[in-house]
Amino acid sequence: MHSNKTGNQGRRKFLQTGISLGAMLPLMTNPFRLAANPLRDTNISLHPLRILILGGTSFLGPQQIAYALKRGHTVSTFTRGKTKPAVQKDIFDEVEQLIGDRENNLDALRGRTWDVVIDNSGNKLNWVKDAVALLKDNVDIYLYTSSTGVYYPYLGHDITEQTKPVLKVPEGITKVQFYEYDYGVMKANNENQVITGFGKDRTIIVRPTYMVGPGDKTDRFTYWPERLALGGEILVPGKADDPVQYIDVRDVAEWMIRLAENRKAGIYNVAGPASPTGMHAFIYGTHASFNSEAGFVMIPDYEFLTRHNILDAIPWIMPVGDNAGSALINIKHAVTNGLTFTPLATTVKDLHAWWNSNDVPEENRKKLLTGENSLMAREKAIIAEWKTRH
Numbered sequence: 001m002h003s004n005k006t007g008n009q010g011r012r013k014f015l016q017t018g019i020s021l022g023a024m025l026p027l028m029t030n031p032f033r034l035a036a037n038p039l040r041d042t043n044i045s046l047h048p049l050r051i052l053i054l055g056g057t058s059f060l061g062p063q064q065i066a067y068a069l070k071r072g073h074t075v076s077t078f079t080r081g082k083t084k085p086a087v088q089k090d091i092f093d094e095v096e097q098l099i100g101d102r103e104n105n106l107d108a109l110r111g112r113t114w115d116v117v118i119d120n121s122g123n124k125l126n127w128v129k130d131a132v133a134l135l136k137d138n139v140d141i142y143l144y145t146s147s148t149g150v151y152y153p154y155l156g157h158d159i160t161e162q163t164k165p166v167l168k169v170p171e172g173i174t175k176v177q178f179y180e181y182d183y184g185v186m187k188a189n190n191e192n193q194v195i196t197g198f199g200k201d202r203t204i205i206v207r208p209t210y211m212v213g214p215g216d217k218t219d220r221f222t223y224w225p226e227r228l229a230l231g232g233e234i235l236v237p238g239k240a241d242d243p244v245q246y247i248d249v250r251d252v253a254e255w256m257i258r259l260a261e262n263r264k265a266g267i268y269n270v271a272g273p274a275s276p277t278g279m280h281a282f283i284y285g286t287h288a289s290f291n292s293e294a295g296f297v298m299i300p301d302y303e304f305l306t307r308h309n310i311l312d313a314i315p316w317i318m319p320v321g322d323n324a325g326s327a328l329i330n331i332k333h334a335v336t337n338g339l340t341f342t343p344l345a346t347t348v349k350d351l352h353a354w355w356n357s358n359d360v361p362e363e364n365r366k367k368l369l370t371g372e373n374s375l376m377a378r379e380k381a382i383i384a385e386w387k388t389r390h
């Protein structure tokens with residue numbers, strides 16, 4: 001079945017002693033650190049793992065690798081060799097970089113054994129099916145990076161891991177709905193393929209909400225630190241208490257490694273902040289990190305916002321219809337199992353520093369605030385109209 005090193009006996013032993021040396025030492029000397037945060041440490045693990053990351057060179061992967069190496073694990077990545085990391089670039093010398101293509105060439109993975117495979121790039125059904133078939137007898141644990149997208153449409157007010165994902169895209173839906181369903185349905189079916197192949201006790205499924213921080217190439221969340229750092233009169237859509245959720249990519253990455261170390265099979269939602277947060281708290285919190293001269297024009301009127309096609313400004317998503325519960329993801333299970341949260345100020349300052357570094361092309365920076373699709377490019381006119389009505 002699995003490699004000798006990770007057979008049943010070895011696994012049991014691992015469970016009993018799997019807590020890292022770094023976590024044990026402070027227990028003896030400083031009970032407060034353990035009470036507050038039992039698993040967050042960057043010390044060397046007692047049990048070095050051989051980790052294979054499918055993907056690994058984009059956003060989440062480099063942070064997983066940096067933490068895994070610090071903890072004493074060895075890491076192999078499997079990619080086409082096209083995507084170049086824009087963060088943690090200096091650690092890749094220590095990584096075995098396997099080249100292939102999930103579409104049609106998995107040769108580099110054949111005949112090899114690992115303790116854990118982390119599948120970050122499993123965004124097609126046949127990619128995950130083939131990887132599971134090839135690795136199930138050669139790897140102990142399969143950790144699949146899924147998404148809270150499996151819960152679309154987000155209809156509940158407390159979405160736990162027990163909420164059943166939709167497994168088939170329904171007929172007769174809008175283009176926008178199709179895009180949302182398609183991603184969630186793909187992720188949910190891939191989760192099931194992993195569970196079927198590896199079995200529940202060898203599968204870890206992680207479902208993150210929007211991951212943010214250095215290396216985020218999507219520009220979505222980045223709008224806010226950049227807009228708030230710039231200052232001036234700023235349009236803020238949404239009601240004060242409209243819920244927002246997001247998570248620092250490093251929190252997800254590091255916690256995933258600890259889940260693997262501790263062999264925590266199961267399904268986990270991942271979102272932050274630690275306690276419920278509204279849009280205005282997020283805006284004030286982010287602005288406080290930059291302290292620019294700013295005035296806020298809060299626009300809570302959903303009808304007005306819809307007319308101006310402002311339906312989201314991540315982390316804010318208008319909480320109506322299929323998106324009513326998109327930021328009401330229950331994270332108790334993850335927190336109980338060691339998820340920790342970087343303070344918002346650290347996340348937005350680190351993101352701001354990375355965004356304004358040489359790792360981001362100048363044209364991306366220009367597009368974010370002044371491109372034609374940017375909210376900032378439209379906000380003056382919208383604010384003027386809002387003011388004439390109110």
Ligand SMILES: NC(=O)c1ccc[n+]([C@@H]2O[C@H](COP(=O)([O-])OP(=O)(O)OC[C@H]3O[C@@H](n4cnc5c(N)ncnc54)[C@H](OP(=O)(O)O)[C@@H]3O)[C@@H](O)[C@H]2O)c1
Nearest residue numbers: 055056057058059060079080081082083101102120121211
């Ligand atoms: N970003 C978010 O907010 C968010 C939220 C929830 C869930 N997620 C999930 O998180 C995961 C990680 O996201 P990410 O942004 O870090 O990575 P990603 O962009 O999804 O993955 C890219 C990685 O896959 C490799 N890759 C792409 N095509 C390949 C192929 N045909 N064969 C082999 N490798 C291939 C790329 O390298 P090459 O191009 O060199 O091949 C790169 O290393 C994804 O599954 C995503 O769905 C993301």
